[in-house]
Amino acid sequence: MNRHCAGLTLLLFAMALMLCLEQLAHQLSWCAIWQALRGTAMPSLQQQMFTLMWLPRQGMALLCGLALGFTGVVMQQALRNPLAEPMTLGIASGATLALSLATLIGPTWLLASREWIALSGAITAFAVVFLLSLRQGFTPLALTLAGMLVNLYCGAVNLLLSILYDRSLSAVFIWGGGALTQENSHALWWLLPRLVMAALPVLFILRPLRLLALDERVTRSVGLPAGWVRAISLLSALAISSLVISVVGVIGFIGLAAPHLAALSGAKNFYQKLIWSPLLAAGLLWLTDQGVSRLNGINGLLLPTGMMTALAGGPLLLWFLPRLRHIFQPDVNEPSSAPFPTHQIAMLPVIMMFLLMLAIALDFARGLHGWHWNSLAEMHQMLPFRVPRLLAALASGVLLAAAGVILQRVSRNPMASPELLGIGAGASLGITAQLLLWPLAGMAVMIASSALGALFTLGLTLWQARRYALNPQRMLLSGLAITALFQSVAAIVISNNGIAAAMLRQLMTGSTYYVSTPIATLAFVLALLLLALTPLLRRALLLLPLHNISPSLGLNVAHARLLLMLLAAAMTGVATLIVGPLSFIGLLAPQLARQLGARKPMAQLLLAVLIAAIVIMLADWAGNNLLFPRQIPAGLMATLIGGPWLALLLWRPLNSANA
Incomplete structure (x- = not known):
């Protein structure tokens, strides 16, 4: 029921707000805060930091959370796939690759136009996805495959560049983790009207977009131009995601988790998800950023917010996933003919x-x-x-x-x-733990730790799906949440431990060297x-x-x-x-x-x-x-x-x- 959505949303916002108030209490008095909001003539350094950095950061967390939650619902509805999210169609890896190339070719470009470089990379990546699926009418299968292809391809090129030029691209890797830190409020006010404009096309096609949840044959029988509705909604969603990425970097998992958290909390239809998913995403991102702001800097620790979203949202999704009653099946109609007859x-x-x-x-x-x-x-x-x-x-x-x-x-x-x-991801986590606890161990210990991590993950995935006859969609969602959770741990280690980073990059990218x-x-x-x-x-x-036919066949x-x-x-x-x-x-x-x-x-x-x-x-x-x-x-x-x-x-x- 919707009251459960409201309850979870209020819980996330209340926890984030309590952390905000506790943080402010250690920095400024309430009188100083009121003076800073009114704009006193001679503000102190703490008051300037409050108005120019702290407040814009909270606003950016809420705005980006709303945007990513909105795009997650739109993309899962348009592609009829519960695993779709804003990063699915390659825009994040496209933006990161553009910044990597700019860093290597012309580092001075980043000083004046980092946002535009990232935005151009994201738009280029989606343009490739758009062209690859154009001749197939923007079907969910074509868009999904094209997006996964571009995402993995750009990501592979970026990983290759990071291996060859690891020192030069360390800043890009940190940016790719997503950071909400603000120097002033300019980025927030630059982003807000553009996000609103990018969301307007979806608001004008809500009813046709809702009908995309039906079978492709049904939508054609009622005269719905499914391909163009899908293209418009995806263009809008990806424009929003590209704008967010260009300003704060890559913040993953929020767009995937928020729609499912809304459904798990009682949102039954598309309209309800469209309301509650952005609010849940905003609360989750705000709460995560509050935790990150307290941990950063302790013993030199670096924790980008984007990496930490999976640590906050992953366990929450795993906790609620067994309570989800229905997950719609993705649209994966087979083509009637292939490029070769047989x-x-x-x-x-x-x-x-x-x-x-x-x-x-x-x-x-x-x-x-x-x-x-x-x-x-x-x-x-x-x-x-x-x-x-x-x-x-x-x-x-x-x-x-x-x-x-x-x-x-x-x-x-x-x-x-x-x-x-x-x-x-479980195997990688096992190796990560071994490198931190016993960095000089041999290959046998590395294989044993990897095996333990893999077995633990498999057991957790099977345990999550036990109540629903091992439904494959639930297993994939559970596995995806676990993967995001474990990969965020590995990413944090790579960001903060140079010795383990080189070994992990080799093992996580498929090296046969060892x-x-x-x-x-x-x-x-x-x-x-x-x-x-x-x-x-x-x-x-x-x-x-x-x-449903298979049980009848014994x-x-x-x-x-x-x-x-x-x-x-x-x-x-x-x-x-x-x-x-x-x-x-x-x-x-x-x-x-x-x-x-x-x-x-x-x-x-x-x-x-x-x-x-x-x-x-x-x-x-x-x-x-x-x-x-x-x-x-x-x-x-x-x-x-x-x-x-x-x-x-x-x-x-x-x-x-x-x-």
């Missing part, structure tokens, strides 16, 4: 590419004397170094591809990729065993996407979901323990296989595994050789290499099955 036509060239890439990875390399094919004697010397890395990369790539196929089919969500289960022969062999054997188990569940993979839905989720989690866990969370492979390979004509579960799985093997071998080989003797992590190279493939297939005009 997957058999694409299979032969894919196999040939696999064999060619295998030969290149083993025999062709760059050394001290340039590029060359190795002789038999050189091959004999180099194979002990190349084979372990190749086996580990292959094992991890194919496991993440198979896990991606399972998750996308079970959840019917094109954004479902292995890291959404939280396994990779893999030994026994670990690579074990990973490859486990990959073969887990892949061999998948055909035993092919009937469940075929029937589960049918939702399928135990809860049992099938549990087995498939455990299998996907095991695949993700093994891959993450070896080379880190190569998440893009789990998203890219299943989509490429589907676009190439593979529709049945085993056909899609086989084609996705082959594609992942090609991409990861090419990525590992290129990462070893392109900037020799420097190393580029395989995860980043996989994103840089595989992204254009998916972009090319997205650009091809596909007609929806229900058109």
